[in-house]
Amino acid sequence: MLKDRxxxxxxxxxxSLVGGRVRVCGWAYRIRDLGxxxxxxxxxxxxxxxxxxxxGESPEDALRAAEDLKLESVVCVEGELRQAPTREGVExxxxxxxxxxxxxxxxxxxxxxxxxxxLPTRLKYRWLDIRNPMVSAIFExxxxxxxxxxxxxxxxxxxxxxxxxIVAAGTESGAEVFPVVYFDKTAxxxxxxxxxxxxxxxxxxxxxxxxxxxxxxEPHHTSRHLNEYHSLDIEVGFIESYNDVMNYVEGFMRAxxxxxxxxxxxxxxxxxxxxxxxxxxxxxxxxxxKAYEILEEKYGKKVEYGEDLDSEGERLMGAxxxxxxxxxxxxxVEYPWKVRPFYTMRKDDEPSWTYSFDLLYRGLEIVxxxxxxxxxxxxxxxxxxxxxxxxxxQFYLDFFKHGAPPHGxxxxxxxxxxxxxxxxxxxxxxxxxxxDTERITP
Amino acid sequence: MLKDRxxxxxxxxxxSLVGGRVRVCGWAYRIRDLGxxxxxxxxxxxxxxxxxxxxGESPEDALRAAEDLKLESVVCVEGELRQAPTREGVExxxxxxxxxxxxxxxxxxxxxxxxxxxLPTRLKYRWLDIRNPMVSAIFExxxxxxxxxxxxxxxxxxxxxxxxxIVAAGTESGAEVFPVVYFDKTAxxxxxxxxxxxxxxxxxxxxxxxxxxxxxxEPHHTSRHLNEYHSLDIEVGFIESYNDVMNYVEGFMRAxxxxxxxxxxxxxxxxxxxxxxxxxxxxxxxxxxKAYEILEEKYGKKVEYGEDLDSEGERLMGAxxxxxxxxxxxxxVEYPWKVRPFYTMRKDDEPSWTYSFDLLYRGLEIVxxxxxxxxxxxxxxxxxxxxxxxxxxQFYLDFFKHGAPPHGxxxxxxxxxxxxxxxxxxxxxxxxxxxDTERITP
Numbered sequence: 001m002l003k004d005r006x007x008x009x010x011x012x013x014x015x016s017l018v019g020g021r022v023r024v025c026g027w028a029y030r031i032r033d034l035g036x037x038x039x040x041x042x043x044x045x046x047x048x049x050x051x052x053x054x055x056g057e058s059p060e061d062a063l064r065a066a067e068d069l070k071l072e073s074v075v076c077v078e079g080e081l082r083q084a085p086t087r088e089g090v091e092x093x094x095x096x097x098x099x100x101x102x103x104x105x106x107x108x109x110x111x112x113x114x115x116x117x118x119l120p121t122r123l124k125y126r127w128l129d130i131r132n133p134m135v136s137a138i139f140e141x142x143x144x145x146x147x148x149x150x151x152x153x154x155x156x157x158x159x160x161x162x163x164x165x166i167v168a169a170g171t172e173s174g175a176e177v178f179p180v181v182y183f184d185k186t187a188x189x190x191x192x193x194x195x196x197x198x199x200x201x202x203x204x205x206x207x208x209x210x211x212x213x214x215x216x217x218e219p220h221h222t223s224r225h226l227n228e229y230h231s232l233d234i235e236v237g238f239i240e241s242y243n244d245v246m247n248y249v250e251g252f253m254r255a256x257x258x259x260x261x262x263x264x265x266x267x268x269x270x271x272x273x274x275x276x277x278x279x280x281x282x283x284x285x286x287x288x289x290k291a292y293e294i295l296e297e298k299y300g301k302k303v304e305y306g307e308d309l310d311s312e313g314e315r316l317m318g319a320x321x322x323x324x325x326x327x328x329x330x331x332x333v334e335y336p337w338k339v340r341p342f343y344t345m346r347k348d349d350e351p352s353w354t355y356s357f358d359l360l361y362r363g364l365e366i367v368x369x370x371x372x373x374x375x376x377x378x379x380x381x382x383x384x385x386x387x388x389x390x391x392x393x394q395f396y397l398d399f400f401k402h403g404a405p406p407h408g409x410x411x412x413x414x415x416x417x418x419x420x421x422x423x424x425x426x427x428x429x430x431x432x433x434x435x436d437t438e439r440i441t442p
Numbered sequence: 443m444l445k446d447r448x449x450x451x452x453x454x455x456x457x458s459l460v461g462g463r464v465r466v467c468g469w470a471y472r473i474r475d476l477g478x479x480x481x482x483x484x485x486x487x488x489x490x491x492x493x494x495x496x497x498g499e500s501p502e503d504a505l506r507a508a509e510d511l512k513l514e515s516v517v518c519v520e521g522e523l524r525q526a527p528t529r530e531g532v533e534x535x536x537x538x539x540x541x542x543x544x545x546x547x548x549x550x551x552x553x554x555x556x557x558x559x560x561l562p563t564r565l566k567y568r569w570l571d572i573r574n575p576m577v578s579a580i581f582e583x584x585x586x587x588x589x590x591x592x593x594x595x596x597x598x599x600x601x602x603x604x605x606x607x608i609v610a611a612g613t614e615s616g617a618e619v620f621p622v623v624y625f626d627k628t629a630x631x632x633x634x635x636x637x638x639x640x641x642x643x644x645x646x647x648x649x650x651x652x653x654x655x656x657x658x659x660e661p662h663h664t665s666r667h668l669n670e671y672h673s674l675d676i677e678v679g680f681i682e683s684y685n686d687v688m689n690y691v692e693g694f695m696r697a698x699x700x701x702x703x704x705x706x707x708x709x710x711x712x713x714x715x716x717x718x719x720x721x722x723x724x725x726x727x728x729x730x731x732k733a734y735e736i737l738e739e740k741y742g743k744k745v746e747y748g749e750d751l752d753s754e755g756e757r758l759m760g761a762x763x764x765x766x767x768x769x770x771x772x773x774x775v776e777y778p779w780k781v782r783p784f785y786t787m788r789k790d791d792e793p794s795w796t797y798s799f800d801l802l803y804r805g806l807e808i809v810x811x812x813x814x815x816x817x818x819x820x821x822x823x824x825x826x827x828x829x830x831x832x833x834x835x836q837f838y839l840d841f842f843k844h845g846a847p848p849h850g851x852x853x854x855x856x857x858x859x860x861x862x863x864x865x866x867x868x869x870x871x872x873x874x875x876x877x878d879t880e881r882i883t884p
Contacts, residue, residue, distance in 0.1 A: 002680040002848070006599065025680050027646065027845055045601070045648045072845040076680075103844040104818050127841050130645035139647065143602040150592070157448065159487070160585040162672045162856070164875045165607070165655050166620075166631075168882045178608075180631065181621040183661065187882050189608075189622065189631075196875060199884065203572035203874075204469065205581065206487045213607050213654065219625065230604045238444040238467050238518075376546050395883040399569050402545040403469055403514040406444070414604070432645075433606045433638060440610045440629050441837040442641065 002076055002100075008046030010081065014090045017081045024049055024092055025076040025100075027131060028069055029112065038066045040094075042077060045136060050084065050091040051077040062097040072111060072131070074101035119426055126433060126442055137267045138430055142418045144259055146211055149232050149412075152255040156248065158207040158234065163196035165189055165213065169392050176217045189215035192411055194343070195396050197235035198372060202404045206237040211414070221437055223426040224311070224364065226415065228435040235409030242345075242355040242371040245408040246331055249359060249367055250283050252412075253329055260421070271422040276328040276361070283359070284321060285331040291317055306352070308339040311364075318363020333357045335370075342386045343379070345371040345408075355408070361420040369410025376400040444518055444542075450488030452523065456532045459523045466491055466534055467518040467542075469573060470511055471554065480508045482536075484519060487578060492526065492533040493519040504539040514553060514573070516543040561868055568875060568884055579709045580872055584860050586701055588653055591674050591854075594697040598690065600649040600676065605638035607631055607655065611834050618659045631657035634853055636785070637838050639677035640814060644846045648679040653856070663879055665868040666753070666806065668857065670877040677851030684787075684797040684813040687850040688773055691801060691809055692725050694854075695771055702863070713864040718770040718803070725801070726763060727773040733759055748794070750781040753806075760805020775799045777812075784828045785821070787813040787850075797850070803862040811852025818842040 003025035010022055026044035036055040041048050052058075053066040058079075069075070076098045084091035109117055109125040114132040122129040129135050150160065167190045170177040177188040190196075192214050200208040214231045236245060260268060260275055268275065286294070291309065295301040299316045303309060309317065309332065321330035335356045337346050344354045356370030373379050379400060383390050390397065415430040428434040433442060445467035452464055468486035478497040483490050494500075495508040500521075511517070518540045526533035551559055551567040556574040564571040571577050592602070609632045612619040619630040632638075634656050642650040656673045678687060702710060702717055710717065728736070733751065737743040741758045745751060751759065751774065763772035777798045779788050786796045798812030815821050821842060825832050832839065857872040870876040875884060 001678075001686050002682050025847070043646075045646055074845045074847045100847055101816065101845050105843045107844055127641055127645040128844060130642075130647070136646055139603070140601060142604070146602055146604075147592070147596065150589070154589070159582060160588055161581070161874060162584070162588075162655070164670055164877050166657070166670055166877050166882060179623045181623075182882060183659075183879050185882055199569055200572075200874070203569040204485075204487055204578055205572070211653075213604070215608070217625075228606055228608055236443075240444050244443050374543065398884065401547045402549055402570060403516045403543050405467070405516045405542055432603060432642070435606050435608050437625050440608060440624060440627055442840065 003044075006046035007042070007044045007049045011047060011049065011088050011090065014081065014088070018083060018090060020081060021079065021095075022081045022092060023076060023078045024051065026074070027111075028071055028073045028075055031069055031071060040066065040069065040075070040077070042075060042092075043131070043133070047088075048133075049088055050086045051079070051094050051097075052084070052091050053094045053097065058094045059096070062094050065097045065099055066094075069099065070103050072103055072107060072128070073099050075099055119428060123428060123434065123439065124442070130432065134270060137270055138418060138422065138424070139432060141264065141267050141421065142414060142430065144263065145256060145414060145417055146230075146232070148255045148259045149211065149252060150209070152252050153207075153209040153234060153248075156207070156251070158209045158236075159200075159205050161193075161197065161200045161205065161208045161210050163190070163193045163200070163210060163212070165215070167195070168395060178215050178217045191216055192231060193233050194341075194411070197233050197409060198343070198407065199399050201235050201237040201407045202399050206405075207235075209234045219437060223428075224416070226427055226431055226434055226436060229427075229431065230414040232412040232414055233409065235407060237405040237407040239371065239406055239408050242333075242357065242369070242408050245369050245371070245410055246283075246285070246333075246357055249369065249410050249412070250278075253283065253359075254278060256417070256421075267422065273421070273423050276421065277322075277326060278329055279325065279327050283329045283331055284325045284327055285333050285357075286317070287334045288332050288336070289334065291332055294320055306336045306338065308335065314358075314360050314365055315363040318360045321360070322362070328362050330360050331357050332360060340370070342382045342388055343372050344382075345373045346382075359412075361417065362423070364416060364420050366416045366420060367410050367412040369408065371406070371408035374400060374404040374406050376404075445486075448488035449484070449486045449491045453489060453491065453530050453532065456523065456530070460525055460532060462523060463520065463537075464523045464534060465518060465520045466493065468516070469553075470513055470515045470517055473511055473513060482508065482511065482517070482519070484517060484534075485573070485575070489530075490575075491530055492528045493521070493536050493539075494526070494533050495536045495539065500536045501538070504536050507539045507541055508536070511541065512545050514545055514549060514570070515541050517541055561870060565870060565876065565881065566884070572874065576712060579712055580860060580864065580866070581874060583706065583709050583863065584856060584872065586705065587698060587856060587859055588674070590697045590701045591653065591694060592651070594694050595649075595651040595676060595690075598649070598693065600651045600678075601642075601647050603635075603639065603642045603647065603650045603652050605632070605635045605642070605652060605654070607657070609637070610837060620657050620659045633658055634673060635675050636783075636853070639675050639851060640785070640849065641841050643677050643679040643849045643851075644841050648847075649677075651676045661879060665870075666858070668869055668873055668876055668878060671869075671873065672856040674854040674856055675851065677849060679847040679849040681813065681848055681850050684775075684799065684811070684850050687811050687813070687852055688725075688727070688775075688799055691811065691852050691854070692720075695725065695801075696720060698859070698863075709864065715863070715865050718863065719764075719768060720771055721767065721769050725771045725773055726767045726769055727775050727799075728759070729776045730774050730778070731776065733774055736762055748778045748780065750777065756800075756802050756807055757805035760802045763802070764804070770804050772802050773799050774802060782812070784824045784830055785814050786824075787815045788824070801854075803859065804865070806858060806862050808858045808862060809852050809854040811850065813848070813850035816842060816846040816848050818846075
């Protein structure tokens with residue numbers, strides 16, 4: 001390797017390294033040329049450090065290389081680490097400067113402060129935008145959230161599964177799927193791993209999780225939707241009720257908050273946001289029918305009885321939870337049958353309502369889940385009741401013919417969790433390479 | 443939850459649990475009816491345990507439920523855990539038997555011994571096949587391999603990325619992509635995250651990994667190919683040479699062997715296979731041009747100079763490494779430029795050959811990797827040399843315009859690693875729900 005450590009590691013060990021020789025590789029982030037003295041701020045994924053080239057101190061070829069250096073060139077510098085009045089308290093006295101790569105065209109976007117450019121420009125030159133430490137921090141957080149997800153569910157006895165993304169039928173509704181030309185067959189991109197995570201539970205794996213891409217052919221363009229995103233999915237067999245599923249969701253949310261407390265302080269500060277709050281008594285649960293009342297009485301917002309919340313309703317319920325319940329999270333439970341998919345289990349005593357929930361995080365839905373109908377004949381009834389053709393779901397119905405345990409699960413949006421944690425304005429900021437109605441590149 | 447622990451946990455703690463009451467939930471795996479005495483073998487993901495229903499000892503309703511019980515019904519049994527002459531040394535004296543789900547149709551495939559049925563039948567009734575502990579063990583191993591992958595690269599300073607699967611151009615060659623109807627655009631399913639893992643390195647994340655689905659529209663039907671599989675990908679910036687990449691690949695292989703040693707003994711025994719061998723001196727590296735000689739001299743197999751190895755050549759080189767070098771793994775290095783993709787870096791001194799490698803595991807290619815061309819003008823030349831249209835790769839070329847570090851990486855087939863570890867005959871056995879020219883369901 002051309003580098004044996006990251007800049008942050010050098011700075012963290014500066015006490016023991018000062019006076020010794022170090023080697024730093026990264027990009028030329030800032031260059032200050034004072035003639036005889038040149039300061040190069042070298043940036044890598046972990047941080048920045050000043051490299052100082054000085055006539056009479058640095059060799060001739062390093063001086064010449066520094067002379068011609070362009071911003072965002074890839075460099076390795078070597079030399080003594082010494083104390084200096086920089087933010088890091090140290091600098092590298094350059095004894096060797098190698099330029100590994102030089103831009104062949106002027107930069108179309110300045111890395112420093114790129115977050116202030118327009119989002120379309122940032123997404124167009126995303127490889128420059130992400131070099132900005134403000135932006136790469138988003139993706140490092142995203143990786144941490146994924147890690148916390150797997151570690152938490154692994155610790156709870158879940159098995160990771162890898163389900164097909166090429167499928168024969170949509171999960172949710174026929175209209176919002178992308179067709180795939182699959183040899184001589186008609187196939188679609190999976191809108192969610194719903195059918196196959198249920199499959200895995202019924203196939204005896206009992207508790208499963210998956211992180212994978214999902215595809216939604218929704219033509220509308222909002223700041224909260226992507227046409228391709230990563231979904232964090234769980235499915236659990238042998239539940240007593242959908243409260244068991246909510247417990248597993250809450251466990252994960254608590255694990256995220258712990259991670260943010262321990263390792264996320266830097267990114268929270270960078271974005272000026274507070275640690276999300278979960279009451280010690282647990283994430284509050286509010287039945288949707290109660291939410292109708294709260295919205296009307298407290299916010300003068302009328303939601304038709306039996307209808308879903310719109311995004312304003314979710315935002316207001318998020319505000320309510322934050323102000324009245326001291327929680328950045330709130331479960332809304334028992335959605336109407338008519339707004340939930342056919343595989344949802346209906347309430348025994350009130351079949352117009354379901355054992356289902358959404359989790360709102362700072363007023364945005366980040367999780368949808370519930371108990372699934374595992375009884376074959378009930379599933380058939382559900383399909384009929386939705387006016388769906390049992391024939392096209394027969395491959396799914398077959399799973400339920402030979403012993404299926406009661407089960408439930410949830411799907412969570414990775415980018416939405418990150419977006420709400422950092423209070424980003426647009427979900428595209430939390431997706432490295434978003435796909436929407438306008439974008440299939442870069 | 444209806445169950446608070448897995449059967450294996452009960453058996454592992456049997457000393458302290460015997461004499462107390464336990465609750466077990468799972469599937470009725472085997473039923474032996476001796477009239478007054480009925481033995482139900484209950485199976486969950488972790489193991490099996492005998493539940494004994496006896497007239498005069500168990501209540502009437504449990505007796506009746508046992509009378510009608512069908513194989514693969516989902517049950518919960520409760521009662522005293524007592525010593526018994528079973529394989530596990532214990533049994534549950536049934537005081538309560540709940541049947542949660544009963545098959546609505548006869549079983550089209552017997553769970554026990556399902557591995558002896560034909561593969562098409564197994565794949566057709568995969569939810570029954572996977573209940574077979576022989577089969578579920580494959581998928582538990584697969585999850586472990588994925589975990590080892592992430593843990594290892596995480597420990598080496600890699601960041602997880604989530605790249606788009608909907609792309610504007612194929613990575614490898616135009617012919618083998620699945621077209622997607624993406625609004626009013628022509629798009630494709632990604633054959634690999636190649637372009638975007640390079641993107642992430644150039645965007646400053648430096649070392650990245652991803653586990654995700656990849657899609658290959660290859661119409662041929664072999665026991666080693668899938669049209670959709672999960673790829674384990676890494677990409678590393680600031681490499682000195684492609685040996686750095688091979689070191690990272692070897693580190694992962696060693697981590698797999700360690701995991702198998704520590705937690706994989708059971709599955710290795712189940713399949714009657716030995717722990718894979720890696721010599722202490724490292725995985726051997728054999729230049730392809732040397733492999734030509736070995737194949738001809740030792741096995742009488744002639745490979746045209748400058749051509750790729752076919753599957754027989756790989757198998758023989760695997761045998762050679764196993765017999766002569768005491769290794770189940772062997773790197774074949776320096777492939778010809780003409781058989782490698784345009785983004786491969788050519789050797790400085792021999793431009794007909796490349797800084798590339800394959801890793802063979804027991805004679806099957808499980809990893810492909812190498813150093814990538816990071817110099818913009820060289821990339822253009824490479825495209826021209828391959829007769830490819832630079833225009834359609836412009837979105838990719840743009841990444842290289844503003845400072846790109848030397849980098850390389852590798853793509854590894856998750857299912858192939860599992861297949862070779864257990865010496866499975868067909869890669870479909872290592873994929874929960876394979877997609878091939880014939881299958882888009884279940």
